[in-house]
Amino acid sequence: MPLPRLSSYPLLHNRPFRLLLIGRTLSLIGGAVIPAALALAVLRVTGSGSDLAIVLGCAMGPRLLLLPLGGVVADRFNPRTVALVTDLVRCGAQLFVGVELLGGEPQLWHIAAAEAVGGAASAFGMPTLPRLITGTVEEKDRHGANSLFGVVRSSTVLGGPALAGLLIAVAGPGWAFILDAVSFALSACLLSAVRLPHAIAPAPVEQRGSLRKDLVEGWQEVRRRDWYWTSLVAHAAWNGAAAVLMTLGPVLAVEELGGEGVWIWILQSGAVGLLLGSLLAGRARPRRPVLMANLGLATYALPLGLLAAEAPAPAVIVAYGLAQAGLGFLSPVWETSVQAAIPPAVLARVTSYDWLLSMAAMPLGYVLAPLAASAWGTGAPLWIAAVGVGVACVGTAAVPGVRRFTLPASEPAEEPAEDDRERPVALEGQVSAPAHERL
Structure with missing residues (x-):
């Protein structure tokens, strides 16, 4: 099956959607790199599979617990703002892990706590994507927009572990997490320029329920x-x-x-x-x-x-x-x-x-x-x-x-x-x- 040409995607001429796609791509790359980079980094530091399980559990637990709340927040507030804030929080979490690893004597509980914060932030960021897509494109273009995001998501799954391994091999675990933090920071910058011309305005505060x-x-x-x-x-x-x-x-x-x-x-x-x-x-x-x-x-x-x-x-x-x-x-x-x-x-x-x-x-x-x-x-x-x-x-x-x-x-x-x-x-x-x- 031949790959589609760039000209096959007129949506890329839509500036708000183009910025959203690039920003979310960077965020997805960061998210795809984290599990593999975290596994290699923790095993290098402690050599313990049990320690790795603890850290991964700390990242997964808050995400699962907070996902319903994240959906409420994404519906109550501007989804662009919510996604931007979560990218900044995840940037800070990965930057902290990178600095901790570069410090020479990393503490496992520091890394676990930072990943818990990053996991919690992702619970608020994940539900925003559908509202961001529907806010930047017309209804007739949604299938094309979702298809493009599907290709991007699949590509990050394909390349994320390899990129994590390359970053750790070339720059070391600490710098791998710092570069990962940069991807979230760039995503936040791009999101700050995104406008949502087709978005539905959230309900006024006085009309919101509990x-x-x-x-x-x-x-x-x-x-x-x-x-x-x-x-x-x-x-x-x-x-x-x-x-x-x-x-x-x-x-x-x-x-x-x-x-x-x-x-x-x-x-x-x-x-x-x-x-x-x-x-x-x-x-x-x-x-x-x-x-x-x-x-x-x-x-x-x-x-x-x-x-x-x-x-x-x-x-x-x-x-x-x-x-x-x-x-x-x-x-x-x-x-x-x-x-x-x-x-x-x-x-x-x-x-x-x-x-x-x-x-x-x-x-x-x-x-x-x-x-x-x-x-x-x-x-x-x-x-x-x-x-x-x-x-x-x-x-x-x-x-x-x-x-x-x-x-x-x-x-x-x-x-x-x-x-x-x-x-x-x-x-x-x-x-x-x-x-x-x-x-």
Whole structure:
């Protein structure tokens, strides 16, 4: 499949969107570098896998706990301001870690505390992206905008670990984190110049409800759409299955499939597949976008099943690339669908619940996979994960809202006047209700 030319993206002539894309790219690069750089830095300092687990847990815990609150903040305030502040906080956190590592005697709890602050900031920054996209582009251009962000996100996943390794090898762990901090600072500078011509103004302070009311309202918007919450269950199953594969896959690759090189090839195949899936999503316009995206996720059962069956390494490599292509295809398609169907006033809150359910499933997979492997053998949790992700993703086809969800080709999608379960979402573009705007 040929790569799209730059001229294929007229959105790049849109100055607010162009600045947003460059700024978010820098932020995504910083976010992609952090896990690998942190792992290498902590192992260099302490040599302890337990210490690394503590630091990673400190970064993940606040993010999970604060995501719903982050959605409320992103809906109540200007999303550009929220994203800018979170970039500055993450800049400060990574700068602190860099200085700590350059000091000669780094303290583990200092690094853990800084990463906790950075993780908390990311909980407020992540829900802002859908509102930033819908604020900088017209509704007809959202799919193209989400596709571009999908390509950028996939590229950072592909290059982030390698960049982290290069920075540490060339400049050392401390300077790697300082350069990472610079990426967040540059992102904040670009965001400061972004204007949101299509943004919906937040409600005045006197009209805002309580924090609890806002949280409940966001959850109700999730619960009342059968196509949305059932898809979130499928996405959570996918993330849990991915954690099982990431935990047990390296062991099987090294011990059964040919060594460490095989695992590297598996990961690289996945990164390439992720990028190709994102590129495909930019060209495809599926008639049933939510259904097709969820069916694409079901392909993750293939590498899980092949690993469990101890299939030859080439088969696992190809299957993992195909599975990750399904993920790359899902992201832009899903985000465009959500932005079209969710009211702009609650978009960030709804997105935060999406992130919360998806991310919470991964630690569960990390914990349960080795326990199940110890009790029943390595193949059992892989088979369980394969069946789970396959049934959860394919099973969404039985949900009326998933089957009926369509996006009009030329008309903006509007919020349905009735429950999504009672009539096709395709009719949203035909009712006389205000048009509305996302894993």
